[in-house]
Amino acid sequence: MAISSFHPPVRTLMGPGPSDVHPRILDALGRPTLGHLDPLFIGMMDETKTLLKYAFQTSNELTLPISAPGSAGMEACFVNLVEPGDKVLVCVNGVFGTRMIENVTRCGATAIRLDFPWGTAVDPVAVEAALKEHDDIKVLAFVHAETSTGALSDAQALCGLAKKYQVLSIVDAVTSMGGVPLLVDEWQADAVYSGSQKCLSCTPGLSPVTFSDAAVAVIKARKHPVQSWFLDMNLILGYWGEGGKRAYHHTAPVNALYGLHESLVMLQEEGLENAWQRHAAMHTALAAGLESLGIQFVVPAGQRLPQLNTIYIPEGIDDAKTRQYLLANYDLEIGAGLGVLAGKVWRIGLMGYSARMENIILLLNALAAAMSEQGYSSDAASAIAAAEAAVD
Amino acid sequence: MAISSFHPPVRTLMGPGPSDVHPRILDALGRPTLGHLDPLFIGMMDETKTLLKYAFQTSNELTLPISAPGSAGMEACFVNLVEPGDKVLVCVNGVFGTRMIENVTRCGATAIRLDFPWGTAVDPVAVEAALKEHDDIKVLAFVHAETSTGALSDAQALCGLAKKYQVLSIVDAVTSMGGVPLLVDEWQADAVYSGSQKCLSCTPGLSPVTFSDAAVAVIKARKHPVQSWFLDMNLILGYWGEGGKRAYHHTAPVNALYGLHESLVMLQEEGLENAWQRHAAMHTALAAGLESLGIQFVVPAGQRLPQLNTIYIPEGIDDAKTRQYLLANYDLEIGAGLGVLAGKVWRIGLMGYSARMENIILLLNALAAAMSEQGYSSDAASAIAAAEAAVD
Structure with missing residues (x-):
């Protein structure tokens, strides 16, 4: 039954935690x-x-x-x-x-x-x-x-x-x-x-x-x-x-x-205020990109956590299949819904080191690909441009 | 108040745990x-x-x-x-x-x-x-x-x-x-x-x-x-x-x-039985070396843990001073006594990766030096030879 040393792949963690270390x-x-x-x-x-x-x-x-x-x-x-x-x-x-x-x-x-x-x-x-x-x-x-x-x-x-x-x-x-x-x-x-x-x-x-x-x-x-x-x-x-x-x-x-x-x-080193500001800016970018993909937020504006973005799974898109696709093709993890929101939402984390433009670009691109794969027309390039413009 | 990254020295851990990792x-x-x-x-x-x-x-x-x-x-x-x-x-x-x-x-x-x-x-x-x-x-x-x-x-x-x-x-x-x-x-x-x-x-x-x-x-x-x-x-x-x-x-x-x-x-990989045998052998070696230094065990033979050796602090030797000496001069940690045994005993761990002949030699040498420092005549070379002979 010899079990050998464990060598995990490098994932990008954009779920509800753990975040990228x-x-x-x-x-x-x-x-x-x-x-x-x-x-x-x-x-x-x-x-x-x-x-x-x-x-x-x-x-x-x-x-x-x-x-x-x-x-x-x-x-x-x-x-x-x-x-x-x-x-x-x-x-x-x-x-x-x-x-x-x-x-x-x-x-x-x-x-x-x-x-x-x-x-x-x-x-x-x-x-x-x-x-x-x-x-x-x-x-x-x-x-x-x-x-x-x-x-x-x-x-x-x-x-x-x-x-x-x-x-x-x-x-x-x-x-x-x-x-x-x-x-x-x-x-x-x-x-x-x-x-x-x-x-x-x-x-x-x-x-x-x-x-x-x-x-x-x-x-x-x-x-x-x-x-x-x-x-x-x-x-x-x-x-x-x-x-x-x-x-x-x-x-x-x-x-x-x-x-x-x-x-x-x-x-x-970063400073607390700068960290808060970075999370807020990355949320703004992500939100612009997701909106460009036609995706809706669960939480009303003004009550949203910048570091945890809960979004409705678009109609016709399969929850588990999409998350598996992101993991298999992009080594990218996003979170499933919990409790009454299970199966209805995804949770996208922008926490700490995960709150970076590189991660947002990866996510928008990967999500657009997953949606296209399931017959949903989506334009990754526009979404990424919208995200970048939002924090310019 | 800037606090910087922490860079610990390499210690040899022969206390009651953690052991050497x-x-x-x-x-x-x-x-x-x-x-x-x-x-x-x-x-x-x-x-x-x-x-x-x-x-x-x-x-x-x-x-x-x-x-x-x-x-x-x-x-x-x-x-x-x-x-x-x-x-x-x-x-x-x-x-x-x-x-x-x-x-x-x-x-x-x-x-x-x-x-x-x-x-x-x-x-x-x-x-x-x-x-x-x-x-x-x-x-x-x-x-x-x-x-x-x-x-x-x-x-x-x-x-x-x-x-x-x-x-x-x-x-x-x-x-x-x-x-x-x-x-x-x-x-x-x-x-x-x-x-x-x-x-x-x-x-x-x-x-x-x-x-x-x-x-x-x-x-x-x-x-x-x-x-x-x-x-x-x-x-x-x-x-x-x-x-x-x-x-x-x-x-x-x-x-x-x-x-x-x-x-x-x-x-x-090592096998449980081999690990038990290694701990037993290293205990035998350590015990022989300590006896050669004139040090007594607290626990009666037959009831002793090979991986944790509790010994009486020799008369006239200072507990804290000795442990500090080992740490400062040899980066070597041994354990103090706990509860009713505080101040009266030391606890020497031979656990896992610490249960090695190199560690025993280091300990016997360092302990003999600490004791000499405090006017107690001790012969490190004989103690080490006794330890090595015990497992030959």
């Missing part, structure tokens, strides 16, 4: 492994915290990467802030809102569910009405950038409502960090989690989190121990604590953290 | 990232399952790597098998036994704690007496290879007792896999977790687990949902399930899994 980051992954208590590694951990504070735009002391993917970052926020019997107002406008409900109920708490049509932003007016209606809510939870639909919600307004009604906020920023403004301190968000494999263009597997002082106070005053030992922030803080002695908690994923560090150094 | 594995980490639903990546996931079955010596269908470090693997075993109100017999002969107790209580269950002196194996006679005394125990939990003390327990006897008294077994095999025999099917173990960064010589961050059919039946018949969404095996199974459709659960740590795959391919 920059060669500098791939290179960092293979650097020599240090012990996780080596002073040099601890110095790198401190730098990573500093860089994450910049990426989150926060001075929160409790800012660090959880040693597991974004869904563990989500769980870390819920299990630390929510206790049995608590009430959590959860805004649901896609898959990740429903996952938040799962997290709340597994904490022995009650989720008050507020639904919004998939593909639209969370409506602050409805949220305020719910906060007024229930006076015993502890936490307001919502997704800033819904990866399943491509909708961007107004996190500033929602965090403001949380403050106004004196509830904590939990913000899913998995897809927003580095792609659109995320201002944790200015917005007074309490617990925010992200992922390494979206607009940071790092490999998947790590989840940056940040907790406000108010959130830390709530964690320290808990009546019940945190149900997860692995995700207990009291213990993780002892491991990642500033300077001084490290209390052994778990063995950090050393080489994966080299990759995250490098991706954050690159974000610092 | 083989260049082939470092190389695999930086290969092009695939989407986590890419058919080629899914094929690699299937191969990884097959290779892990070999490493665990099991045909258990539910055998896969958890996307987080060994402590999450431990938690996965407990939160899936243990429900509120259950009783778990936990054997404690080091740090990781006490961590198991934390896991049990956070599940709302009761831990019956059975203590053994640190640095000795778990005594099956005492375990059988406890199983006889309590007729309502659901799970027997123990550490096969205690990384904090270097003691090897008789997992075959303990799993046999679990079967005899009709309780499930949870086995911590973090440090044992690949270094000493671990025969999951033959021993009828029910839930076993390991780590990537010990005798597999992969980078830290992944935790292979395996569950017997009996364990799977218990998970499926649970009265309460698993308290962790991220570690719920019902959901993870849908993602890692054989062939067919993958249900999206989380985004797999793609590049870290390339590394694990490569490390398992290398284990398959």
Whole structure:
């Protein structure tokens, strides 16, 4: 049954994540492994915290990467802030809102569910009405950038409502960090989690989190121990604590953290504002090109995520066949629909290193070819020209 | 505050893990990232399952790597098998036994704690007496290879007792896999977790687990949902399930899994029995060299882990100063003592790629130099000769 070494081809990743990983980051992954208590590694951990504070735009002391993917970052926020019997107002406008409900109920708490049509932003007016209606809510939870639909919600307004009604906020920023403004301190968000494999263009597997002082106070005053030992922030803080002695908690994923560090150094070099601007410009170009191909967006203008473009599959075009065609002929990955949007939409990511004109040209050309293949008349050259003109 | 790219030095890792990572594995980490639903990546996931079955010596269908470090693997075993109100017999002969107790209580269950002196194996006679005394125990939990003390327990006897008294077994095999025999099917173990960064010589961050059919039946018949969404095996199974459709659960740590795959391919190439034999031989060599330096082992002969050697710090020798000297002058890492053994012992790992004669020679030479530096007469040449003679 001899199995041999795995040598993947080079793909262009324009799905919902992972995004294209920059060669500098791939290179960092293979650097020599240090012990996780080596002073040099601890110095790198401190730098990573500093860089994450910049990426989150926060001075929160409790800012660090959880040693597991974004869904563990989500769980870390819920299990630390929510206790049995608590009430959590959860805004649901896609898959990740429903996952938040799962997290709340597994904490022995009650989720008050507020639904919004998939593909639209969370409506602050409805949220305020719910906060007024229930006076015993502890936490307001919502997704800033819904990866399943491509909708961007107004996190500033929602965090403001949380403050106004004196509830904590939990913000899913998995897809927003580095792609659109995320201002944790200015917005007074309490617990925010992200992922390494979206607009940071790092490999998947790590989840940056940040907790406000108010959130830390709530964690320290808990009546019940945190149900997860692995995700207990009291213990993780002892491991990642500033300077001084490290209390052994778990063995950090050393080489994966080299990759995250490098991706954050690159974000610092580019500058957050420039990164946001680049994502916005590439979205404008992509949208012009797709429109030229006669393709419609799911999310209304003004609520769209530049880094995740959800588009309707044109009538008569086969979903799976098209995605397979792109992969087989162009080594190009785009994302399928999730949940109620499965089979109806594609999700085109322009995240991090994927947000480049080269990728947009490749995609428009490949998509036009796939559509022609299925008898749909489409003009790649015009689409590419439209994309280029949009950012001239 | 510009922070630049991180370039770690090359260290020789002879602590309790991470161990030296083989260049082939470092190389695999930086290969092009695939989407986590890419058919080629899914094929690699299937191969990884097959290779892990070999490493665990099991045909258990539910055998896969958890996307987080060994402590999450431990938690996965407990939160899936243990429900509120259950009783778990936990054997404690080091740090990781006490961590198991934390896991049990956070599940709302009761831990019956059975203590053994640190640095000795778990005594099956005492375990059988406890199983006889309590007729309502659901799970027997123990550490096969205690990384904090270097003691090897008789997992075959303990799993046999679990079967005899009709309780499930949870086995911590973090440090044992690949270094000493671990025969999951033959021993009828029910839930076993390991780590990537010990005798597999992969980078830290992944935790292979395996569950017997009996364990799977218990998970499926649970009265309460698993308290962790991220570690719920019902959901993870849908993602890692054989062939067919993958249900999206989380985004797999793609590049870290390339590394694990490569490390398992290398284990398959060497052969498990050869790997066990190599660890045993290198332990014999190291022990002979250390004895020549007048250094005493903590664990009685016959209960020692070949891959983790716990030795008393010689009288008059400074713990921290010596470890710093080794790191500064030889780029060599050895481990400090943990818990009650802190400050009294060193832990010398011979795990995976670290279990080589070159490493032993480096260590004996460096340790002798550190001791001479502190006024302790020691003869490196004789120690090295003794080590070499022991495996001639």
